[in-house]
Amino acid sequence: MATTKHLIAPSVLAADFARLYDDIQMVNNSEADWFHIDIMDGVFVPNISFGFPVMQAIAKYATKPLDVHLMIVDPDRYLKSCKDAGAAVITVHYEACTHLHRTLAAIHELGCKAGVALNPHTPVDLLKDVIGDIDLVCLMSVNPGFGGQKFIEQTYVKIKELRAMAAGVQDALLIEVDGGVGASNAAKLLEAGADVLVAGSSVFGAKDPSAAVQQLKHIAIG
Ligand code: DX5
Ligand code: ZN
Numbered sequence: 001m002a003t004t005k006h007l008i009a010p011s012v013l014a015a016d017f018a019r020l021y022d023d024i025q026m027v028n029n030s031e032a033d034w035f036h037i038d039i040m041d042g043v044f045v046p047n048i049s050f051g052f053p054v055m056q057a058i059a060k061y062a063t064k065p066l067d068v069h070l071m072i073v074d075p076d077r078y079l080k081s082c083k084d085a086g087a088a089v090i091t092v093h094y095e096a097c098t099h100l101h102r103t104l105a106a107i108h109e110l111g112c113k114a115g116v117a118l119n120p121h122t123p124v125d126l127l128k129d130v131i132g133d134i135d136l137v138c139l140m141s142v143n144p145g146f147g148g149q150k151f152i153e154q155t156y157v158k159i160k161e162l163r164a165m166a167a168g169v170q171d172a173l174l175i176e177v178d179g180g181v182g183a184s185n186a187a188k189l190l191e192a193g194a195d196v197l198v199a200g201s202s203v204f205g206a207k208d209p210s211a212a213v214q215q216l217k218h219i220a221i222g
Contacts, residue, residue: 004190007033008216009067009176010209011200012058013049014147023204024061030213034067034089036178036198039082041072044096045145052078052085059086067196069117069178071144072096076103083110091115091138091176094122104133115176119144120152124162131170136196137162142179147200151180159192183212186219 010032015023027035037055042048059066065088072078075092076099082090090112097103100116107114115136116127120143127137139158142149159175166173174195181189182202189197197216206212 002221004221006190006194006217007174007196008213009034009036009196009198010203010213011036011038011147011178011198013038014200014204016204017050020058021061023209024058026209027213028061028063030210031217032064032203032213034065034196035062036200037066037068037087039068039070039072040145044073044093045071047145052081055082055085055087062086065089067091067115067176067198069115069138069144069198070096071117076106079103079106079110083112087112089113089115089136091117091136093117093119093144094126095119101130101133104130108133115174117144117178118158120154124158124165127162128165131166131173134170134173136174136176138176138178138198140179141177141181144179148205149180151185156188156192159189159194163193181216183215183219186216187221190219191221 040047040049066086067089068087069091090107104114113135117138141152141155176196177194178198181197181199203209203212
């Protein structure tokens with residue numbers, strides 16, 4: 001049995017918004033590595049979460065990097081606001097970017113790490129010609145928009161395909177998996193090659209959220 005050097009990013013979407021400060025402190029004091037921040041516009045996805053003022057409030061107390069997942073159309077318009085609200089990683093959706101190469105350059109110009117998220121139906125091959133410009137790929141393992149959904153099994157294949165595609169071109173690429181991640185599938189995801197596990201309901205819905213983070217962080221792989 002071994003452990004890997006993966007990162008855990010609790011998704012604030014599943015926090016108790018009326019007690020947000022307490023939940024931020026839980027993440028600060030846990031073994032989590034990042035805060036995962038889900039921004040939704042009600043257009044790209046059929047839900048609205050929260051925007052940059054709330055993110056800025058989180059950034060004020062967060063002692064760990066903010067990993068921002070923009071589920072919005074035309075994200076270019078908001079990259080600067082996102083950076084100013086405290087983002088360390090800005091992830092845009094492949095499906096929302098007409099000029100992805102330009103968007104990635106704009107994120108880097110702001111001094112942030114650039115991520116690209118892929119919906120479950122989007123093949124990883126579509127990133128082949130920009131993989132060298134991407135720091136992180138977020139593989140959606142549910143249809144984006146809501147927490148607490150069932151994990152889509154095809155994700156394991158996509159992780160392996162992506163790792164193979166990045167080999168020798170972008171070896172430092174971080175592969176993030178988002179949606180339906182918890183103790184039951186974490187080991188298999190890490191074995192497939194995932195680097196960052198986003199966990200919403202499996203962390204904030206746990207009796208002891210900090211222990212749930214610890215469990216994900218120390219998961220043993222075969
Ligand atoms: C879904 C979001 C996820 C969500 C994950 O659109 O991108 O980050 O919060 O929640 P769980 O872990 O509950 O599936
Ligand atoms: Zn997300």
